[in-house]
Amino acid sequence: MNQKFSLLSAAVLAAMLLAPASPAQASLPFFGKEEQQMPSLAPMLEQATPAVVYVSVAGSREVRQRMPEAFQYFFGQRGQGEMRREQPFRGLGSGVIIDAKKGYIVTNNHVVQDASEIQIRLKDGRTFTAKKLGSDPESDIALLQIEADNLVELPLADSDKLRVGDYAIAIGNPFGLEQTVTSGIISSLSRSGLNEGFEDFIQTDAAINSGNSGGALVNLRGELIGINTAILGPNGGNVGIGFAIPANMMKNLVEQIVEFGEIRRGSLGIRGNDVNSELTKALNLNVSRGAFVGEVLPDSAAAKSGLKSGDVIVSMNGNRIHSFNELRAKVATLGSGREAILGVLRDGKERDIKVVLQETTSGQVAATQLHPMLQGATLNNADKGVEVSSVEAESPAAQIGLRQGDIITGVNRQRVNNLAELRRLLEKRDGGVAALYIQRGNDQLYILIR
CATH class of the missing domain: 2.40.10.10 (Trypsin-like serine proteases)
Known part of the structure; x- marks a missing residue:
C-alpha cells in the first residue's frame, strides 16, 4: 500500500513539473527545500x-x-x-x-x-x-x-475554447460568506434543459451554493470563463453539479444592452431537433452530434442564406455545435443583424453558409430603470423612437400623462432613436426638467419629468 502511494505521489509530482506553466503558475515554486513554497493559486486569486x-x-x-x-x-x-x-x-x-x-x-x-x-x-x-x-x-x-475609482476588472477568456477537464475556480459569496473560493474542473459543456430560457451552460464540480449566483468562474490565468448561475442539488446545496453562463454569451448580451438599451434577440428561422443515433442511421449521416434542420421558415434568415431542410448544422463561427438547443442559444444571444458562418453537412459534404440573423421579439425594458417618474411604463425600441408598450393604471407614468402606444422621439429637443439614446439623454440632464417629445397618433406633444 505504501509503495503504491509513493508511486502515485511521484507520478503527480512529475505531472506537475512537466506540465506547461500558465502565467499564474510560472512564478510558483514547487515542493522541495524548506525555503521553497507549496504550489498555490494564491498569486492569481490576489489579482482576481x-x-x-x-x-x-x-x-x-x-x-x-x-x-x-x-x-x-x-x-x-x-x-x-x-x-x-x-x-x-x-x-x-x-x-x-x-x-x-x-x-x-x-x-x-x-x-x-x-x-x-x-x-x-x-x-x-x-x-x-x-x-x-x-x-x-x-x-x-x-x-x-457604479461610479467608483480604482476598480479591478477581470479579463475575458474565449469560452468557446474550453474543454472538459480544464481547471475552474469559482469566486463568490455563498450564504453571505464574502470572498469564498472553490476549485474543480469543467465537468461538461453545452448543458441545457434546466429552465425554459436560452441555455448553453458550463457544468463544473467547483462548489457553487446559494449566494454564488452572479459570481465568477475563472481559469488558472484568472480570466473569466463564466458567470455562475445555478446549482443542481437538494435544498439548494452543492452536490458537485454547478452551472455557469459562458463568458462569450455574456459578452454578446452586454454589448447589446450597452448599444441598444435592450437585448435584440437573433433569429435563424428554422425548426429541428438534435442529431441522434436513430436520425444518423435513417439518413446515413456521418456525424453523431449537431442540429438537424427539419424545416426552414419562409422569408427567414435561414431561407435567405440558402439553408435547406435536411441540412445538419455542425458548427457556428468555427465552433462545434452539439445540439439544437446549443445552436438556439448561440443564435439568440449573438443578436440580430450579426453575421454568422454556419458549418453545414449536406449530401455527405460539409460546406460553409453565411447568414445574417434577423430580429425576434426582444425583452421589454421597465421604464423605471431610466427615470423614477416613468415607473409603471414598459418600453420597447420602435422604428422611429421608443414605444410605450404598456402603462399601469395610477402609476407615476400614467400620472404624468404617458399612454400605451406613445412614441418617445426626443428629449429636450434632441432626437431619440432607441432606448440606449433615451437613457443617455436622461442621464445627461444633471437634474432639472426633461421634456419628452411624444408622438401620439397624428398628434405631437411634450411631457415634462423632473
Missing part, C-alpha cells in the same frame, strides 16, 4: 478576487394568495379566489466587474430582479449604489453600473 463583488438588494414583489371562501363572500368577490399584495424582500448575491473604467458589473438577472435598491460592496470594503442598465431574464444576465 478584487473584481468579484458582494451584491445586496431590496425591493418588493407581487405575491398572489388564494382568498378564503368567507372573504370572497364578504367582499362580494365570489369566484375571484386570489388576493394580490406587495411583499418586501431582501437578497444577496455576487457580481463581476468587467469594465473598471465604466464601472460595469455583470450579475444574474434573478439576483436583481424587482429590486428597487442595489448595493455593491467591494473587497476593500467600499460600498456603492448601483444602477441597472438592462437585463435579460431568458439568459439570466443583468448589467449594473
Whole structure:
C-alpha cells in the first residue's frame, strides 16, 4: 500500500513539473527545500478576487394568495379566489466587474430582479449604489453600473475554447460568506434543459451554493470563463453539479444592452431537433452530434442564406455545435443583424453558409430603470423612437400623462432613436426638467419629468 502511494505521489509530482506553466503558475515554486513554497493559486486569486463583488438588494414583489371562501363572500368577490399584495424582500448575491473604467458589473438577472435598491460592496470594503442598465431574464444576465475609482476588472477568456477537464475556480459569496473560493474542473459543456430560457451552460464540480449566483468562474490565468448561475442539488446545496453562463454569451448580451438599451434577440428561422443515433442511421449521416434542420421558415434568415431542410448544422463561427438547443442559444444571444458562418453537412459534404440573423421579439425594458417618474411604463425600441408598450393604471407614468402606444422621439429637443439614446439623454440632464417629445397618433406633444 505504501509503495503504491509513493508511486502515485511521484507520478503527480512529475505531472506537475512537466506540465506547461500558465502565467499564474510560472512564478510558483514547487515542493522541495524548506525555503521553497507549496504550489498555490494564491498569486492569481490576489489579482482576481478584487473584481468579484458582494451584491445586496431590496425591493418588493407581487405575491398572489388564494382568498378564503368567507372573504370572497364578504367582499362580494365570489369566484375571484386570489388576493394580490406587495411583499418586501431582501437578497444577496455576487457580481463581476468587467469594465473598471465604466464601472460595469455583470450579475444574474434573478439576483436583481424587482429590486428597487442595489448595493455593491467591494473587497476593500467600499460600498456603492448601483444602477441597472438592462437585463435579460431568458439568459439570466443583468448589467449594473457604479461610479467608483480604482476598480479591478477581470479579463475575458474565449469560452468557446474550453474543454472538459480544464481547471475552474469559482469566486463568490455563498450564504453571505464574502470572498469564498472553490476549485474543480469543467465537468461538461453545452448543458441545457434546466429552465425554459436560452441555455448553453458550463457544468463544473467547483462548489457553487446559494449566494454564488452572479459570481465568477475563472481559469488558472484568472480570466473569466463564466458567470455562475445555478446549482443542481437538494435544498439548494452543492452536490458537485454547478452551472455557469459562458463568458462569450455574456459578452454578446452586454454589448447589446450597452448599444441598444435592450437585448435584440437573433433569429435563424428554422425548426429541428438534435442529431441522434436513430436520425444518423435513417439518413446515413456521418456525424453523431449537431442540429438537424427539419424545416426552414419562409422569408427567414435561414431561407435567405440558402439553408435547406435536411441540412445538419455542425458548427457556428468555427465552433462545434452539439445540439439544437446549443445552436438556439448561440443564435439568440449573438443578436440580430450579426453575421454568422454556419458549418453545414449536406449530401455527405460539409460546406460553409453565411447568414445574417434577423430580429425576434426582444425583452421589454421597465421604464423605471431610466427615470423614477416613468415607473409603471414598459418600453420597447420602435422604428422611429421608443414605444410605450404598456402603462399601469395610477402609476407615476400614467400620472404624468404617458399612454400605451406613445412614441418617445426626443428629449429636450434632441432626437431619440432607441432606448440606449433615451437613457443617455436622461442621464445627461444633471437634474432639472426633461421634456419628452411624444408622438401620439397624428398628434405631437411634450411631457415634462423632473
